Amino acid sequence: MSDKTMNLTLKIWRQKDAKSAGKLESYPISGISEHMSFLEMMDVFNEQQISAGNEPVAFDHDCREGICGSCSLQINGEAHGPDRRVTTCQLHMRMFKDGDTITIEPFRATAFPVIKDLVVDRTSFDRIQHAGGFVSVNTSGNTQDANSLPVPKVDADNAFDAATCIGCGACVASCKNASAMLFVSAKVSQFALLPQGKVEAKDRVLNMVNQMDLEGFGNCTNTGACEVECPKGISLDNIARMNREYMKAAIKKD
Amino acid sequence: MKTSIARKILMALSGFFLMFFLLQHVTINSLSLCSEDTFNSVSHFFGYNPIIQYILQPVLIFGFLFHLIMGMYLEYQNNKARNKKYAKHNSAASSNWMSRNMIITGIMILLFLGLHFYDFWVQEMNYKYVEALPENPTRYYHELQLKFVDVWRVAIYVVSFIFLSLHLMHGFQSAFQSVGFRHNKYTPLLKKLGTAYAILVPLMFIIIAVYHHISVSH
Numbered sequence: 339m340s341d342k343t344m345n346l347t348l349k350i351w352r353q354k355d356a357k358s359a360g361k362l363e364s365y366p367i368s369g370i371s372e373h374m375s376f377l378e379m380m381d382v383f384n385e386q387q388i389s390a391g392n393e394p395v396a397f398d399h400d401c402r403e404g405i406c407g408s409c410s411l412q413i414n415g416e417a418h419g420p421d422r423r424v425t426t427c428q429l430h431m432r433m434f435k436d437g438d439t440i441t442i443e444p445f446r447a448t449a450f451p452v453i454k455d456l457v458v459d460r461t462s463f464d465r466i467q468h469a470g471g472f473v474s475v476n477t478s479g480n481t482q483d484a485n486s487l488p489v490p491k492v493d494a495d496n497a498f499d500a501a502t503c504i505g506c507g508a509c510v511a512s513c514k515n516a517s518a519m520l521f522v523s524a525k526v527s528q529f530a531l532l533p534q535g536k537v538e539a540k541d542r543v544l545n546m547v548n549q550m551d552l553e554g555f556g557n558c559t560n561t562g563a564c565e566v567e568c569p570k571g572i573s574l575d576n577i578a579r580m581n582r583e584y585m586k587a588a589i590k591k592d
Numbered sequence: 593m594k595t596s597i598a599r600k601i602l603m604a605l606s607g608f609f610l611m612f613f614l615l616q617h618v619t620i621n622s623l624s625l626c627s628e629d630t631f632n633s634v635s636h637f638f639g640y641n642p643i644i645q646y647i648l649q650p651v652l653i654f655g656f657l658f659h660l661i662m663g664m665y666l667e668y669q670n671n672k673a674r675n676k677k678y679a680k681h682n683s684a685a686s687s688n689w690m691s692r693n694m695i696i697t698g699i700m701i702l703l704f705l706g707l708h709f710y711d712f713w714v715q716e717m718n719y720k721y722v723e724a725l726p727e728n729p730t731r732y733y734h735e736l737q738l739k740f741v742d743v744w745r746v747a748i749y750v751v752s753f754i755f756l757s758l759h760l761m762h763g764f765q766s767a768f769q770s771v772g773f774r775h776n777k778y779t780p781l782l783k784k785l786g787t788a789y790a791i792l793v794p795l796m797f798i799i800i801a802v803y804h805h806i807s808v809s810h
């Protein structure tokens with residue numbers, strides 16, 4: 339395997355804490371292998387910063403295999419960078435060319451305030467989940483026989499697809515309106531499609547949408563940017579479904 | 593009206609209503625290309641029928657104002673939802689220009705409607721209610737032609753219809769998505785229909801304006 343290396347200029351958003359103003363700083367970095375993941379490149383960068391006695395850049399990460407939703411980053415103006423269906427931890431440096439300048443910013447939304455450098459506070463998503471993203475029945479330890487409640491294959495598949503949302507927030511970061519509709523619609527859909535979720539469907543959609551608005555996310559204008567930038571390929575079908583679920587619930591509300 | 597989804601649905605419904613109105617408007621105007629008499633009699637009917645004048649016309653004005661004010665309000669809220677903008681945002685990678693700039697195309701249409709209202713509606717109201725001139729069922733064709741004598745006015749109309757087209761390119765299919773209509777088989781068809789509507793309706797208006805400009809100046 340050939341091992342091409344590249345020299346890059348990184349323009350990184352530096353911000354001391356939530357209250358400071360912050361600004362983009364330029365740093366040269368050399369000898370980056372094309373096989374590295376983007377976060378490995380960031381690790382190399384931070385090690386160099388530490389050896390030079392500088393403050394390393396703070397960024398979020400955990401699983402490094404695209405399943406936890408911790409990593410974020412707006413890379414050259416796109417959430418999780420220029421590749422499709424990958425998170426930043428799965429993004430390869432071979433997507434860039436020797437001599438490139440890479441702009442790295444935090445996900446920006448009023449509901450995602452910056453904590454430090456590239457780390458943003460995404461607890462607004464947790465609060466939306468707490469407002470209704472669950473079923474109230476305790477299923478642990480008393481699992482039913484799966485065949486006792488038949489579910490059509492299409493519904494099961496669609497529910498599963500919706501459930502693959504990792505809550506990363508790339509949809510919000512990409513949307514010109516900083517709308518959280520794709521995330522919320524995935525969480526609404528994964529339950530709305532299954533019999534266990536139907537019981538609380540009405541309250542769920544109303545409460546989650548209400549919380550989404552309270553957090554200060556923008557209004558969806560159907561630009562479709564979220565779907566393109568989502569690392570899990572969550573589809574706009576879910577947003578249409580949530581619009582229907584919402585209409586049903588609002589009309590039937592007592 | 594309290595939640596973002598309710599506002600989104602209302603925005604779509606007022607959009608449907610306005611798109612239906614446009615279709616009716618373009619159909620009547622097209623008559624002026626075929627027959628002066630038919631155009632005159634249909635215009636006269638629309639201008640003096642009490643149901644159209646006192647019920648449908650106010651509904652139209654309300655629907656339009658609603659769409660306009662709601663559009664501005666959504667834009668204001670959406671700006672607030674990202675208080676710090678990106679230094680670099682490659683939004684063209686994930687969405688088209690029309691979908692991102694509804695506010696710009698919308699404002700251009702609004703400016704045009706200012707002129708359009710002055711050209712036709714204000715003069716019509718003046719004729720009927722201020723000066724209270726007698727009914728004249730044959731005046732419309734001539735009035736229409738006179739408006740398109742001035743080449744600059746025709747140019748403004750043509751450019752405005754292009755903005756209308758851009759607005760509809762996103763608006764048509766977006767309205768269906770907002771009311772929850774989305775289907776693997778029908779949505780792609782609907783998008784094609786939307787593009788056809790967004791091109792043909794404004795194009796027809798352009799043809800009408802240009803036709804009358806040419807026919808009256810020769």
Ligand code: SF4
Nearest residue numbers: 503504506507509568
């Ligand atoms: S919908 Fe996609 S982009 Fe949005 S939070 Fe879920 S996985 Fe991330």
Ligand code: FES
Nearest residue numbers: 400402407409427
């Ligand atoms: S670090 Fe877990 S998804 Fe990237």
